[in-house]
Amino acid sequence: MPPSTQAKEALSARLMRTPGVLPALTFAILLIVWEASTWLFAIPTYILPGPSRIIGGFDAVPFTRWMEHIWATLRVALFGYVVAILVSLPIAVGLAKSEFMSKAFYPLLVVIQSVPVVAVAPIIIVVLGTDDAPRVLITFLIAFFPLVVSMTTGLRATPPELIELSRSLRAPAYREITQIRLPFATPYIFSGLQISITLAVIGAVVAEFVAADVGIGYFIQFSTSMFRLPEAWAGLTLLVAMSLGLFQSVGLVQKLLMPWSLPPK
Amino acid sequence: MARAPDAITFADVGQTFATRAGPLTALSGVDLAIKRHEFVAVLGPSGCGKSTLLRLTAGLVEPTAGTVSVFDMPVTQPRDDVGIVFQQATLLPWANVEDNVAFPAKHMRGRISKQDREIAQDVIAKVGLAGFEKRLPRELSGGMQQRVGIARALFRNPDILLMDEPFSALDALTRDQMGYELLDLWQSSPKTVLFITHSIPEALLLADRIVVMSARPGRVIADYKVPLVRPRDERTLRASEIQDLASELRDLLIAKETN
Ligand SMILES: Nc1ncnc2c1ncn2[C@@H]1O[C@H](COP(=O)(O)OP(=O)(O)O)[C@@H](O)[C@H]1O
Ligand SMILES: [Mg+2]
Numbered sequence: 033m034p035p036s037t038q039a040k041e042a043l044s045a046r047l048m049r050t051p052g053v054l055p056a057l058t059f060a061i062l063l064i065v066w067e068a069s070t071w072l073f074a075i076p077t078y079i080l081p082g083p084s085r086i087i088g089g090f091d092a093v094p095f096t097r098w099m100e101h102i103w104a105t106l107r108v109a110l111f112g113y114v115v116a117i118l119v120s121l122p123i124a125v126g127l128a129k130s131e132f133m134s135k136a137f138y139p140l141l142v143v144i145q146s147v148p149v150v151a152v153a154p155i156i157i158v159v160l161g162t163d164d165a166p167r168v169l170i171t172f173l174i175a176f177f178p179l180v181v182s183m184t185t186g187l188r189a190t191p192p193e194l195i196e197l198s199r200s201l202r203a204p205a206y207r208e209i210t211q212i213r214l215p216f217a218t219p220y221i222f223s224g225l226q227i228s229i230t231l232a233v234i235g236a237v238v239a240e241f242v243a244a245d246v247g248i249g250y251f252i253q254f255s256t257s258m259f260r261l262p263e264a265w266a267g268l269t270l271l272v273a274m275s276l277g278l279f280q281s282v283g284l285v286q287k288l289l290m291p292w293s294l295p296p297k
Numbered sequence: 298m299a300r301a302p303d304a305i306t307f308a309d310v311g312q313t314f315a316t317r318a319g320p321l322t323a324l325s326g327v328d329l330a331i332k333r334h335e336f337v338a339v340l341g342p343s344g345c346g347k348s349t350l351l352r353l354t355a356g357l358v359e360p361t362a363g364t365v366s367v368f369d370m371p372v373t374q375p376r377d378d379v380g381i382v383f384q385q386a387t388l389l390p391w392a393n394v395e396d397n398v399a400f401p402a403k404h405m406r407g408r409i410s411k412q413d414r415e416i417a418q419d420v421i422a423k424v425g426l427a428g429f430e431k432r433l434p435r436e437l438s439g440g441m442q443q444r445v446g447i448a449r450a451l452f453r454n455p456d457i458l459l460m461d462e463p464f465s466a467l468d469a470l471t472r473d474q475m476g477y478e479l480l481d482l483w484q485s486s487p488k489t490v491l492f493i494t495h496s497i498p499e500a501l502l503l504a505d506r507i508v509v510m511s512a513r514p515g516r517v518i519a520d521y522k523v524p525l526v527r528p529r530d531e532r533t534l535r536a537s538e539i540q541d542l543a544s545e546l547r548d549l550l551i552a553k554e555t556n
Binding site for chain 1: 357375
């Protein structure tokens with residue numbers, strides 16, 4: 033093998049071994065190409081602002097105002113997310129434990145899920161007013177279905193032998209849920225929790241698009257209507273960061289609390 | 298002197314399940330009596346109702362005909378003196394060996410007491426896993442996991458041990474090893490064992506009696522005493538006196554699988 037090929041392979045092997053380096057490199061190259069092409073082809077900022085212009089967009093409003101926007105969106109997203117968890121858990125237990133419940137209510141859930149929440153959002157705002165309540169409801173509606181599905185699937189995935197073991201011990205019935213079914217469902221529940229948290233951010237933004245005077249979604253819409261695109265992109269960057277951060281946090285919670293539920297390395 | 302009660306009796310037991318495709322008769326007219334501390338192996342084609350036989354004994358299903366009794370009492374619900382070992386160890390992946398073995402205590406009473414831990418350590422040592430108490434199931438081999446499954450069944454010191462093809466998921470060598478260890482266990486603390494298996498050598502090595510079941514609807518079509526002295530070991534299966542029995546069993550099972 034010629035030495036140059038060998039060196040190349042050694043380098044790529046090293047890049048693969050060090051976690052995070054490869055994606056960071058890809059990302060950096062993308063940013064450079066992006067920035068260069070906006071200058072090179074003189075792309076107008078309302079079509080595609082380069083990264084440097086987007087960073088400039090952050091100067092549009094003071095830091096404290098950014099914090100208000102972030103907090104407004106984060107608060108609604110998290111609130112709706114928690115409500116979605118609290119509502120979906122008992123529903124999932126019911127669906128998993130009883131075929132009757134499953135037959136009776138699952139179609140209804142599918143119907144609710146099939147309603148385009150974006151289209152219902154204005155109606156909800158009219159009915160519930162313009163404070164947090166309608167926004168939380170919209171967030172909840174977008175975030176809860178994947179949770180119900182993943183929790184139900186998880187609760188049903190318990191090995192039947194363990195259910196028989198539970199029955200053979202004549203233990204109180206709730207312990208079958210708390211000591212066997214729920215812990216067995218955690219890998220499923222966490223994948224649902226990760227999908228749902230990003231949906232919750234989408235829900236909060238959708239609600240702000242319809243009616244709000246604060247929040248990142250509101251800010252993006254406002255900036256766009258004023259043709260201040262770099263600012264809108266700055267808001268979008270924050271949303272992506274928020275979604276990613278929340279997604280990673282859920283994964284971290286799983287890693288810390290339930291390491292056994294992750295696939296073995 | 299009064300006759301000692303049989304450990305397990307099936308009197309004209311039938312089991313019909315309601316399924317989507319209509320009623321399915323898994324067992325019909327099963328008669329069988331198992332003495333206390335007898336080791337009985339059950340052979341039979343797949344789907345002939347062997348597992349159902351165990352579930353009936355465990356009180357997990359009620360027979361649709363006849364009576365299943367344990368120590369002369371009709372079984373109406375699960376009993377404390379019956380332990381079950383499944384084909385897969387089915388351990389709790391988040392709990393270490395000791396917590397898995399003591400799980401019956403935690404499940405029944407909500408917590409594991411100091412005394413429970415002592416019992417757990419004792420049975421863990423009995424199945425040869427001393428020193429592995431704090432390991433998680435995924436750190437153990439298949440054979441070791443099934444030892445934990447056996448230890449969990451022994452935790453409540455049952456008089457009756459129901460084993461549903463417990464070694465069939467293991468590789469051949471581990472399987473033989475587990476068989477010898479089970480014999481040692483059974484000899485040092487005798488129990489009534491109802492042992493389901495697909496392996497004729499395994500049945501011959503372990504059991505006092507071998508019961509053969511027909512294809513579905515399952516019933517008992519043959520019942521042999523195994524003419525081998527104990528203790529048994531590697532040489533046992535080569536003994537000339539069981540070659541006829543082995544081929545007879547083979548003929549019975551092959552006939553059942555093909556027709
Ligand atoms: N709860 C149940 N509902 C419906 N059918 C069942 C149920 N349990 C077992 N069966 C059926 O009864 C037959 C015997 O099952 P099983 O006892 O598991 O057989 P084996 O253990 O001998 O393979 C099979 O055809 C199985 O599909
Ligand atoms: Mg079976």
